[in-house]
Amino acid sequence: MLSIVEQDLGTPERTGANSVTLSIDGVEVCVPEGTSVMRAAALAGTKIPKLCATDQLEPFGSCRLCLVQIEGMKGLPASCTTPVAAGMKVTTQNERLAAVRRGVMELYISDHPLDCLTCPANGHCELQDMAGAVGLREVRYGYTGANHLDAGKDTSNPYFTFDPSKCIVCSRCVRACDERQGTLALTIAGRGFDSKVVASQGETFFDSECVSCGACVQACPTATLSENSLIQKGQAEHSVVTTCAYCGVGCSFRAEMQGEQIVRMVPNKDGHANHGHSCVKGRFAIGYATHPDRIVKPMIRAKITDPWREASWDEAIAYAASELRRIQAKYGRNSIGGITSSRCTNEETYLVQKLVRAGFGNNNVDTCARVCHSPTGYGLKNTLGESAGTQNFDSVMQANVIFVIGANPTDGHPVFASQMKRRLRQGAQLIVADPRGIDLVRTPHIEAAHHLKLRPGTNVALLNSLAHVIVTEGLVDEEFVKARCEAAAFDKWRRFVGEAQNSPEAMETVTGVPAASVRAAARLYAGARNGAIYYGLGVTEHSQGSTAVMGIANLAMATGNVGREGVGVNPLRGQNNVQGSCDMGSFPHEFPGYRHVGDETVRASFEHDWGVTLQGDPGLRIPNMFEAALDGEFKGLYVEGEDIAQSDPNTQHVTAALEAMECIIVQDLFLNETARFAHVFLPGSSFLEKDGTFTNAERRISRVRKVMEPKSGQADWQITQLLSNALGLPMNYAHPAEIMAEIARLTPTFTAVSYERIDELGSIQWPCNAAHPTGTPTMHIGEFVRGKGKFLVTEYVPTAEKVTQKYPLLLTTGRILSQYNVGAQTRRTENNLWHGEDRLEIHPHDAEERGIADGDWVGIGSRAGETVLRATVTERMQPGVVYTTFHFPDSGANVITTDNSDWATNCPEYKVTAVQATRVNQPSDWQRRFREFRDTQETLLHGADVFAAK
Ligand code: SF4
Numbered sequence: 001m002l003s004i005v006e007q008d009l010g011t012p013e014r015t016g017a018n019s020v021t022l023s024i025d026g027v028e029v030c031v032p033e034g035t036s037v038m039r040a041a042a043l044a045g046t047k048i049p050k051l052c053a054t055d056q057l058e059p060f061g062s063c064r065l066c067l068v069q070i071e072g073m074k075g076l077p078a079s080c081t082t083p084v085a086a087g088m089k090v091t092t093q094n095e096r097l098a099a100v101r102r103g104v105m106e107l108y109i110s111d112h113p114l115d116c117l118t119c120p121a122n123g124h125c126e127l128q129d130m131a132g133a134v135g136l137r138e139v140r141y142g143y144t145g146a147n148h149l150d151a152g153k154d155t156s157n158p159y160f161t162f163d164p165s166k167c168i169v170c171s172r173c174v175r176a177c178d179e180r181q182g183t184l185a186l187t188i189a190g191r192g193f194d195s196k197v198v199a200s201q202g203e204t205f206f207d208s209e210c211v212s213c214g215a216c217v218q219a220c221p222t223a224t225l226s227e228n229s230l231i232q233k234g235q236a237e238h239s240v241v242t243t244c245a246y247c248g249v250g251c252s253f254r255a256e257m258q259g260e261q262i263v264r265m266v267p268n269k270d271g272h273a274n275h276g277h278s279c280v281k282g283r284f285a286i287g288y289a290t291h292p293d294r295i296v297k298p299m300i301r302a303k304i305t306d307p308w309r310e311a312s313w314d315e316a317i318a319y320a321a322s323e324l325r326r327i328q329a330k331y332g333r334n335s336i337g338g339i340t341s342s343r344c345t346n347e348e349t350y351l352v353q354k355l356v357r358a359g360f361g362n363n364n365v366d367t368c369a370r371v372c373h374s375p376t377g378y379g380l381k382n383t384l385g386e387s388a389g390t391q392n393f394d395s396v397m398q399a400n401v402i403f404v405i406g407a408n409p410t411d412g413h414p415v416f417a418s419q420m421k422r423r424l425r426q427g428a429q430l431i432v433a434d435p436r437g438i439d440l441v442r443t444p445h446i447e448a449a450h451h452l453k454l455r456p457g458t459n460v461a462l463l464n465s466l467a468h469v470i471v472t473e474g475l476v477d478e479e480f481v482k483a484r485c486e487a488a489a490f491d492k493w494r495r496f497v498g499e500a501q502n503s504p505e506a507m508e509t510v511t512g513v514p515a516a517s518v519r520a521a522a523r524l525y526a527g528a529r530n531g532a533i534y535y536g537l538g539v540t541e542h543s544q545g546s547t548a549v550m551g552i553a554n555l556a557m558a559t560g561n562v563g564r565e566g567v568g569v570n571p572l573r574g575q576n577n578v579q580g581s582c583d584m585g586s587f588p589h590e591f592p593g594y595r596h597v598g599d600e601t602v603r604a605s606f607e608h609d610w611g612v613t614l615q616g617d618p619g620l621r622i623p624n625m626f627e628a629a630l631d632g633e634f635k636g637l638y639v640e641g642e643d644i645a646q647s648d649p650n651t652q653h654v655t656a657a658l659e660a661m662e663c664i665i666v667q668d669l670f671l672n673e674t675a676r677f678a679h680v681f682l683p684g685s686s687f688l689e690k691d692g693t694f695t696n697a698e699r700r701i702s703r704v705r706k707v708m709e710p711k712s713g714q715a716d717w718q719i720t721q722l723l724s725n726a727l728g729l730p731m732n733y734a735h736p737a738e739i740m741a742e743i744a745r746l747t748p749t750f751t752a753v754s755y756e757r758i759d760e761l762g763s764i765q766w767p768c769n770a771a772h773p774t775g776t777p778t779m780h781i782g783e784f785v786r787g788k789g790k791f792l793v794t795e796y797v798p799t800a801e802k803v804t805q806k807y808p809l810l811l812t813t814g815r816i817l818s819q820y821n822v823g824a825q826t827r828r829t830e831n832n833l834w835h836g837e838d839r840l841e842i843h844p845h846d847a848e849e850r851g852i853a854d855g856d857w858v859g860i861g862s863r864a865g866e867t868v869l870r871a872t873v874t875e876r877m878q879p880g881v882v883y884t885t886f887h888f889p890d891s892g893a894n895v896i897t898t899d900n901s902d903w904a905t906n907c908p909e910y911k912v913t914a915v916q917a918t919r920v921n922q923p924s925d926w927q928r929r930f931r932e933f934r935d936t937q938e939t940l941l942h943g944a945d946v947f948a949a950k
């Protein structure tokens with residue numbers, strides 16, 4: 001628990017190598033060169049009054065409240081904009097300074113509504129504090145002059161209110177939007193008395209370019225910009241530091257609380273992944289956690305056509321266990337399995353895989369990473385030796401060339417995108433490879449040097465042609481390769497990519513990217529002092545996803561861009577704990593720490609610790625579970641925190657497999673699409689209701705801390721424990737810290753990880769062990785984890801999914817800032833105001849050919865199925881390619897996606913589906929069936945008193 005108000009040192013930290021010693025009010029202070037006088041004073045314990053300065057933003061020097069006297073200097077310089085100098089003698093308090101500051105405050109207060117007692121900022125208003133700090137007792141100008149007290153409020157944003165009558169025009173909001181967020185939505189319009197904050201061209205916040213990150217609200221020293229929740233609820237009385245449960249950035253927040261009620265989420269300045277910034281989801285979209293749709297009591301039923309019946313925890317767990325044992329007795333040990341969650345904590349995920357391996361007695365455990373980043377694990381393990389990204393986020397600030405391929409950071413990883421944009425505004429160059437014109441290609445003050453607008457499904461061809469340029473134009477970092485990589489493998493790869501068939505010219509007809517652009521991009525990346533690659537699901541979710549990951553690793557090794565800051569291979573992980581769920585042994589072939597179940601020594605260590613005999617053969621992957629279910633061999637499934645019926649490809653195939661099972665146990669917050677096929681529902685807990693850890697895309701392990709009791713009475717780790725005990729595998733953890741102790745005991749890359757260590761360091765990037773007691777921000781320094789880096793030949797094999805006369809367009813999918821994956825959380829928040837439906841984006845040319853206008857209903861058919869969405873006609877798309885998001889269940893985006901998958905990992909090929917689009921005026925047959933089934937399932941809930949509140 002921390003104090004509510006974080007210390008603000010006034011100006012940002014400077015990390016210059018040299019130190020400077022000065023005297024402030026007679027006290028000697030030693031600070032890094034470049035530090036402001038204000039910050040030096042704050043570090044010495046002296047608070048200089050301030051309004052326009054904050055340590056989250058560059059100093060601006062507009063309010064003139066922070067004036068100081070400096071020996072030998074004329075006038076009264078602003079301490080926020082004056083850097084320290086050796087031997088400087090600063091006076092922060094005397095009569096003259098006090099008089100000037102009081103004068104400044106008088107002017108502010110004469111144009112300010114004096115409603116402090118009823119103001120939402122009462123208690124944390126910096127203007128109020130400063131009035132006190134300067135000893136303001138009277139306002140000589142009175143309150144009746146020209147003022148802004150009648151300025152109307154802007155309440156357009158669902159999460160915060162703009163009340164310009166309280167604005168002191170300090171510009172902190174404008175600078176926060178520029179510097180922190182990089183959206184540049186705000187300006188100060190007008191001059192002098194008329195100056196005021198405006199969004200975009202004088203629009204409301206909602207209609208402007210604002211992306212609701214809340215940085216301006218956080219920066220505002222008054223109540224001008226205030227969270228609506230704060231206005232409604234008032235001040236918090238305690239706060240708890242925890243980690244966002246949305247995306248793989250893993251932002252740290254202080255949950256400001258009144259008892260068990262959240263007042264607001266404030267990004268933690270000490271957060272190592274976010275440094276005090278956030279996006280609209282983590283800061284504002286938390287209403288789902290207390291939404292009345294939440295089911296908080298266990299339920300059971302014998303058949304999915306039966307009504308749900310509320311059950312006690314004892315009854316539900318006993319029923320689930322007896323069904324699993326019955327199925328195994330009838331169909332064999334391998335007839336059941338489990339799916340772990342990338343939303344749940346490491347400890348919870350670890351327990352589920354332990355339950356499957358040791359309790360079910362097989363290795364039929366998988367996770368949703370199967371459908372997103374499993375190729376990352378495979379590709380990076382085989383080339384670099386470790387199944388994880390190589391850097392921390394801060395590394396991007398040292399990159400000179402940033403190559404983003406198959407990722408849309410401003411929507412998918414917004415806080416990291418803001419950091420990346422900051423680096424780009426500092427002058428780093430950008431290469432984007434994406435079929436679609438993502439926002440990053442052109443945003444304020446940023447323009448990609450190259451946008452390689454490739455055709456979906458041709459990543460490997462593009463990567464090979466980039467590599468071709470590098471090896472044939474003498475751009476290889478020979479010294480690095482010689483010292484760090486396997487020579488024979490490199491020679492083989494060099495010969496392969498050097499072949500004429502891999503040249504940009506030869507590949508142009510395949511990728512659709514002009515050869516000259518590929519050559520220029522390759523030269524830019526290879527010639528960079530520090531070249532960093534960031535990639536996402538646009539790389540992995542392909543039939544050659546693993547090949548593309550290896551191709552990326554090859555490029556980085558060939559150019560010497562691994563093993564130091566500013567470079568590397570950086571997978572942007574989608575969900576909050578997708579890295580952690582992989583680390584924790586969620587895959588059927590691997591124990592925690594990516595060790596094969598066939599390794600006898602490793603297996604023996606788990607057998608010894610768990611006191612059971614374990615199987616040495618890999619179990620079923622998710623798609624294999626579906627196949628086995630349809631073959632009548634797989635009959636029982638325990639699903640923790642995943643909605644496979646919505647998120648997995650070829651929905652009709654998935655739901656047929658679910659219908660073929662005899663017992664599906666769903667542990668979740670809501671009756672999701674998978675739960676409609678379930679026989680046991682175990683009410684899960686949100687991230688606010690439990691202790692544990694998440695591991696973000698940087699391998700950073702951060703604490704999740706309980707801020708309220710679980711609504712169902714049990715945290716997810718406790719539910720798994722109950723089920724395990726009922727199945728006869730004893731689990732008696734009193735706290736998740738004990739689970740982490742077991743993980744550390746059994747996992748070489750985690751041996752020094754503990755809750756105490758995380759609390760001490762704030763967060764830890766694994767490996768964290770005797771060799772790296774404080775963690776590993778940058779991997780592969782000096783040597784690759786596997787010893788020598790291994791180049792692998794990456795032959796381009798076109799996907800079997802080809803456009804035909806019947807299906808002439810390629811559909812690719814992605815996500816949007818305001819929604820999150822299957823939408824179960826964000827759809828239950830006001831984020832729907834920004835994105836209330838999935839739309840089909842289509843190029844004007846393709847739309848015109850089909851008579852489709854913006855907003856029309858469009859039927860999209862593939863060989864897997866058909867659905868109907870409304871069209872957005874946009875030049876973002878290239879002709880021949882259409883795009884949709886997949887956040888709403890009845891959009892049925894995955895009704896269309898096929899069961900093609902990555903050759904190595906079975907990661908589905910979500911990003912390439914051949915489709916036809918036609919104008920229609922009614923829902924698809926699937927949508928009609930879906931809605932009927934959903935309505936029926938809703939009626940089967942009637943009478944069950946299982947909701948959080950109605
Ligand atoms: S809205 Fe707040 S931060 Fe922005 S200028 Fe006004 S007082 Fe300053």
Ligand code: SF4
Nearest residue numbers: 177210211213214216
């Ligand atoms: S909420 Fe974020 S994007 Fe919107 S104006 Fe404020 S800082 Fe800019």
Ligand code: SF4
Nearest residue numbers: 244246247251279282
């Ligand atoms: S960037 Fe990701 S982790 Fe950070 S607040 Fe947004 S959703 Fe949460």
Ligand code: FES
Nearest residue numbers: 061063064066080
């Ligand atoms: S705080 Fe220094 S001028 Fe405003």
